[in-house]
Amino acid sequence: MTDVVSYLCVDGASDALEWYARALGAEELYRLAMPDGRVGHAEMSIGGTRLMLSDEWPEGGVLGPKSRGGTTVSFAVTVDDVDALHAMWQRAVDAGATVERQPADQFYGYRAGTLLDPFGHRWTINAKLEDVDPAEMQRRIEATDGAEV
Numbered sequence: 001m002t003d004v005v006s007y008l009c010v011d012g013a014s015d016a017l018e019w020y021a022r023a024l025g026a027e028e029l030y031r032l033a034m035p036d037g038r039v040g041h042a043e044m045s046i047g048g049t050r051l052m053l054s055d056e057w058p059e060g061g062v063l064g065p066k067s068r069g070g071t072t073v074s075f076a077v078t079v080d081d082v083d084a085l086h087a088m089w090q091r092a093v094d095a096g097a098t099v100e101r102q103p104a105d106q107f108y109g110y111r112a113g114t115l116l117d118p119f120g121h122r123w124t125i126n127a128k129l130e131d132v133d134p135a136e137m138q139r140r141i142e143a144t145d146g147a148e149v
Contacts, residue, residue, distance in 0.1 A: 006075065008053040010064040010119040013039035016053060019118060020044060023095035024077065024088065026051075046077065065120030074114070074122040082111050085127040089113055092123070107140035108132055 010016045013031075017039075020026035024046055031042035038055035045051070056063050065071035079085050089103060096118045103113030103125070112126035132140075 013055040023092040
């Protein structure tokens with residue numbers, strides 16, 4: 001079996017673990033503290049998906065998005081329905097997330113919105129509205145001239 005697990009690096013891993021629990025419902029599985037107090041490795045689960053994280057290690061070139069000037073990846077959290085989307089959205093905003101794009105119905109059949117967490121990682125929270133096949137998605141993109149993508 002092959003498994004791909006995301007590994008987040010943040011400035012303030014202990015705070016991040018608490019934030020992800022409060023805002024996104026993450027469950028901390030465990031953490032390993034280094035002698036200097038940094039989190040050397042931790043694992044959490046969001047909706048059954050395991051994520052790993054640690055504090056920054058500048059001496060090894062391991063930096064989080066804030067230290068690098070922004071993130072190059074996004075995480076997508078799919079919830080059961082629109083009510084669950086709005087509940088998670090509000091928890092994240094109340095916990096200090098920055099809104100990049102408000103939740104709205106998307107051409108691909110989901111309602112989705114995008115946030116930046118306080119540690120610089122981008123999260124899209126979405127809920128399925130309808131099944132849309134790739135040909136219909138393409139038709140919808142072409143009908144908008146890409147303005148809504």
